[in-house]
Amino acid sequence: MKNKAIELLNSVSLRRTGPRLAILEALLNADAPLTQDQIADAIGDSAPNKTTIYRTLTHLVETGLVHEAFLENRSQHYELAHHCGKQCCHPHFTCRQCEQTHCLTGVSTPLVELPKGFSIQRQQIHIDGVCPDCRTRNKTKEIGQI
Amino acid sequence: MKNKAIELLNSVSLRRTGPRLAILEALLNADAPLTQDQIADAIGDSAPNKTTIYRTLTHLVETGLVHEAFLENRSQHYELAHHCGKQCCHPHFTCRQCEQTHCLTGVSTPLVELPKGFSIQRQQIHIDGVCPDCRTRNKTKEIGQI
DNA sequence: CATAATTTTGCAACCGGGTTGCATTTATCG
DNA sequence: CGATAAATGCAACCCGGTTGCAAAATTATG
Ligand SMILES: [Mn+2]
Ligand SMILES: [Mn+2]
Ligand SMILES: [Zn+2]
Ligand SMILES: [Zn+2]
Numbered sequence: 001m002k003n004k005a006i007e008l009l010n011s012v013s014l015r016r017t018g019p020r021l022a023i024l025e026a027l028l029n030a031d032a033p034l035t036q037d038q039i040a041d042a043i044g045d046s047a048p049n050k051t052t053i054y055r056t057l058t059h060l061v062e063t064g065l066v067h068e069a070f071l072e073n074r075s076q077h078y079e080l081a082h083h084c085g086k087q088c089c090h091p092h093f094t095c096r097q098c099e100q101t102h103c104l105t106g107v108s109t110p111l112v113e114l115p116k117g118f119s120i121q122r123q124q125i126h127i128d129g130v131c132p133d134c135r136t137r138n139k140t141k142e143i144g145q146i
Numbered sequence: 147m148k149n150k151a152i153e154l155l156n157s158v159s160l161r162r163t164g165p166r167l168a169i170l171e172a173l174l175n176a177d178a179p180l181t182q183d184q185i186a187d188a189i190g191d192s193a194p195n196k197t198t199i200y201r202t203l204t205h206l207v208e209t210g211l212v213h214e215a216f217l218e219n220r221s222q223h224y225e226l227a228h229h230c231g232k233q234c235c236h237p238h239f240t241c242r243q244c245e246q247t248h249c250l251t252g253v254s255t256p257l258v259e260l261p262k263g264f265s266i267q268r269q270q271i272h273i274d275g276v277c278p279d280c281r282t283r284n285k286t287k288e289i290g291q292i
Numbered sequence: 293c294a295t296a297a298t299t300t301t302g303c304a305a306c307c308g309g310g311t312t313g314c315a316t317t318t319a320t321c322g
Numbered sequence: 323c324g325a326t327a328a329a330t331g332c333a334a335c336c337c338g339g340t341t342g343c344a345a346a347a348t349t350a351t352g
Contacts, residue, residue: 015348017300036338049302054339056300070216070272074310075338091258096267110256112237112271117278121242125258126216126270132263161319163329182309195331200310202329220339221309 001028012063019048023056024065032101033069033077033092070124071101079103087111088123095131097138102131147174158209165194169202170211178247179215179223179238216270217247225249233257234269241277243284248277 005024009016026042027034036054040047047053057078060066067084069077071094083090083105091104104127111123130138151170155162172188173180182200186193194202203224206212213230215223217240229236229251237250250273257269276284 015299017347019301050338051303051340052301068218070218072214072216093260093264102264104258104261106261107258109258112250112253112255112273114239114273114275115250115252117281118239118248118273119276119281120273121275123271123273126272127258127260127264127266127268129260129267130265135263135265161328163319165330196309197311197332198330 001025004028008065012060012065014059014063018046019052020056020059022046022048023053024060027066027078027080030079032103033071033079035073035075035077037075039078071126072128077101087120089125091125091127093131094126094128095134096128097130097134100131147171150174154211158206158211160205160209164192165198166202166205168192168194169199170206173212173224173226176225178249179217179225181219181221181223183221185224217272218274223247233266235271237271237273239277240272240274241280242274243276243280246277 002021002025005021005028006016008024009020014020022043023039026039029042030038034042036050036057039053040050048056057066061068061078065081066078067081067089069079069089069092071077071092073094081089083103088109088111091107091109093102093104094100095102109123109125111120114120148167148171151167151174152162154170155166160166168189169185172185175188176184180188182196182203185199186196193199203212207214207224211227212224213227213235215225215235215238217223217238219240227235229249234255234257237253237255239248239250240246241248255269255271257266260266
C-alpha cells in the first residue's frame with residue numbers, strides 16, 4: 001500500500017512526507033469514510049498532530065484525490081475518490097443500530113435530473129436503515145423470545 | 147400560518163407553547179432548511195433561547211413533523227417533512243457560489259436499489275453545483291469582459 | 293557544501309455549534 | 323384554583339475543527 005500512496009502523492013505533485021503517506025495509507029486500507037480521529041487511531045502512536053491531519057486532508061481534497069463524505073455524524077468523513085464518478089459519488093448506507101457506514105460501490109446510481117438552469121458538480125446519496133448483520137441479529141433474538 | 151402551526155402541534159399532541167408555535171411558523175415560512183440560528187433570526191427579538199429551539203426541534207423530529215437535512219454546512223438544518231415521502235426526501239441543491247440551498251421538490255427521485263439484506267429507512271440526496279441565478283450572473287460578467 | 297528561502301509540522305489557544313444540569317416558569321387537568 | 327408534569331432559560335460545558343506562530347524539514351541558490 002505504501003507504493004500506491006507514493007504514486008498517489010506523485011500524481012498530484014505533493015511533497016512526499018511521512019504524515020501524508022501515513023494518512024493516505026490509512027485511507028487506502030479503509031473500507032468506509034474515516035474521520036480525523038479514526039485516521040489517527042488507524043495510524044497509531046506515530047500519528048501526526050490533528051492539525052496536520054486536517055491540513056493534509058484539505059490538500060488531498062483540493063487535488064481531487066480525496067472526497068468529503070457527509071454522513072449524519074457530527075464529524076466530517078474522508079475517503080479516497082477512486083470509487084466515484086466525476087459528478088456522482090457512490091451512495092453510503094449507515095445502520096441506525098450499529099452505526100456502521102457501508103460504501104455501496106456496486107449499486108447503480110442514477111443522477112437526479114435537475115430543473116432548467118441548475119448545473120451539477122457533485123451528487124451524493126445517503127441512506128440509513130438497518131444493515132444485514134443487525135437484521136439477522138434482530139431475527140434470531142425474536143425467535144429466542146418466543 | 148399560525149393556524150397551520152397549531153394544527154401541526156395538535157396532530158402530534160405536543161403542548162401548545164409560544165416557542166413551539168414560533169418555531170413551526172418559521173419553518174412554515176421557509177423555503178429551504180433552516181439552522182437554529184436562522185430560526186432565531188426569523189423569529190426576531192422574541193426568539194426563544196437556543197437550548198429551547200434545539201430541544202423543540204428534537205421533539206418535532208421525533209414526532210416526524212420535521213426532518214433533519216444534512217447539508218455540507220457545518221451546522222444542522224431542519225425543515226418540515228411535508229414534502230417528503232416515507233422513505234425518500236426531496237433532494238437539496240446547494241450553490242457553491244452563493245451558498246444558497248434549494249429544495250428540489252419537483253424532480254423525480256428514484257430510490258437506490260440496495261444490495262440484499264439492507265433495509266432502508268430514509269434516503270437523502272444532496273447535489274452541489276451552480277444555481278440558475280449565479281449562472282446567468284457569470285455569463286453577463288463574461289460578456290462584459292470581452 | 294553552506295546557507296537562504298519555502299513548506300510542512302506541532303503546539304496551544306481559540307471558535308462555534310450543540311448539549312447538560314438545574315432552578316424557574318408554564319401548560320394541562322381535576 | 324391548586325397539584326403535577328412538562329417546558330423554558332441560563333450558565334457552564336463538550337468537542338470537532340481552525341488559527342497564529344514558532345520550530346523543523348525540504349528545496350533552491352551561490
Ligand atoms: Mn464510500
Ligand atoms: Mn427541502
Ligand atoms: Zn448494523
Ligand atoms: Zn448561486
